[in-house]
Amino acid sequence: MFKATIKIVLRPSILDVQGKAVLHAVHDLGYAGADQIRIGKHVEVILNVADKAEAHRQTDEICKKLLANTVMEDYTFTLEQI
């Protein structure tokens, strides 16, 4: 069994409107030092497969096909045997 920890973030060139909205709220709370906020997704997948190479392949495919919009988003992941 492997646990894949996936981070999906908007590409740097894409405007993050959700992040901008949160930044306004952070400023309203009085944190003037906050300069930039970007918001992404954090996904944990438990995969019941035998070897790490297979877990890597399946996680990469799941990201590409389902979790990430690769036109606008980048993803990275780590695998951990559990």
Place this chain on the structure above:
Amino acid sequence: MFKATIKIVLRPSILDVQGKAVLHAVHDLGYAGADQIRIGKHVEVILNVADKAEAHRQTDEICKKLLANTVMEDYTFTLEQI
């Protein structure tokens, strides 16, 4: 300047309906080995403050007051000088 990388996840006792829906979709794509999926938020905040202790304090407060619903969610973060 510090970059805070924040991970916000539902507490283990809370049912993750979004994760369940994604798990169904993953199974429909043919990945029978996927056992569990949990979805959280990944937030990056750039803080223009001088010292790490202050960055830690501000990030913790921003998480508590704004980003995380501490009744249902846990958060962790790391700080990196940039």
